[in-house]
Amino acid sequence: MPSQSLDYIKSTIKTIPNYPKEGILFRDITSLLENPEAYQLTIDLFFEHYKNRGITKILGAEARGFLFGAPLALALKIPFIPVRKPGKLPRETFSEEYVLEYGTDKLEIHTDALTPEDKVLIVDDLLATGGTVVATSNLVKKAGAEVVGAAFVINLPDIGGLARLESEGIDCYCLTDFEGH
Numbered sequence: 001m002p003s004q005s006l007d008y009i010k011s012t013i014k015t016i017p018n019y020p021k022e023g024i025l026f027r028d029i030t031s032l033l034e035n036p037e038a039y040q041l042t043i044d045l046f047f048e049h050y051k052n053r054g055i056t057k058i059l060g061a062e063a064r065g066f067l068f069g070a071p072l073a074l075a076l077k078i079p080f081i082p083v084r085k086p087g088k089l090p091r092e093t094f095s096e097e098y099v100l101e102y103g104t105d106k107l108e109i110h111t112d113a114l115t116p117e118d119k120v121l122i123v124d125d126l127l128a129t130g131g132t133v134v135a136t137s138n139l140v141k142k143a144g145a146e147v148v149g150a151a152f153v154i155n156l157p158d159i160g161g162l163a164r165l166e167s168e169g170i171d172c173y174c175l176t177d178f179e180g181h
């Protein structure tokens with residue numbers, strides 16, 4: 001892996017202390033998106049990693065998953081499937097509830113978005129607890145398709161999502177690690 005590229009990508013991500021609440025170090029990818037060189041490099045690294053894996057569809061969860069999943073799908077010339085918060089998708093959906101720090105939320109996917117032949121890659125900006133990706137993976141299973149893996153720009157190793165996803169059998173590729181919560 002080209003470590004200079006990874007250092008450059010990491011350097012464009014800003015950290016905002018105490019957002020959205022006291023004690024959280026918010027890793028902000030909007031500053032990466034504002035830098036076309038870093039944004040392109042990020043998509044290029046994902047493309048190189050996944051180009052020969054037989055992936056048939058990319059899934060990204062609303063909202064930040066769209067920002068990296070959609071350009072990667074275009075680069076790979078395969079469909080992008082949005083996974084959305086409840087009530088946003090107009091056709092019939094599968095739903096999956098997942099646990100947040102306070103309470104629960106739901107993610108949905110169109111029931112006709114995947115077929116049992118699909119080999120799916122889940123893409124997101126950041127891996128914290130892994131709850132979002134486990135819920136997305138459960139939606140893929142409901143549709144009868146296979147999860148090939150999950151890709152992230154940022155992993156927060158101190159939160160433990162990587163171990164959780166690997167224990168669920170989800171192979172992960174993370175470009176950068178940021179210590180702390």
Ligand SMILES: O=P(O)(O)OC[C@H]1O[C@H](OP(=O)(O)OP(=O)(O)O)[C@H](O)[C@@H]1O
Binds near residue numbers: 064124127128131
């Ligand atoms: O590993 P987890 O603990 O699930 O956390 C990571 C998720 O949290 C953030 O999304 P958020 O739910 O804040 O929604 P947003 O993309 O709409 O900002 C982030 O974009 C990931 O999807």
Ligand SMILES: Nc1ncnc2[nH]cnc12
Binds near residue numbers: 025026128181
């Ligand atoms: N520390 C963090 N920074 C940005 N997004 C997050 N989502 C969950 N934890 C986060």
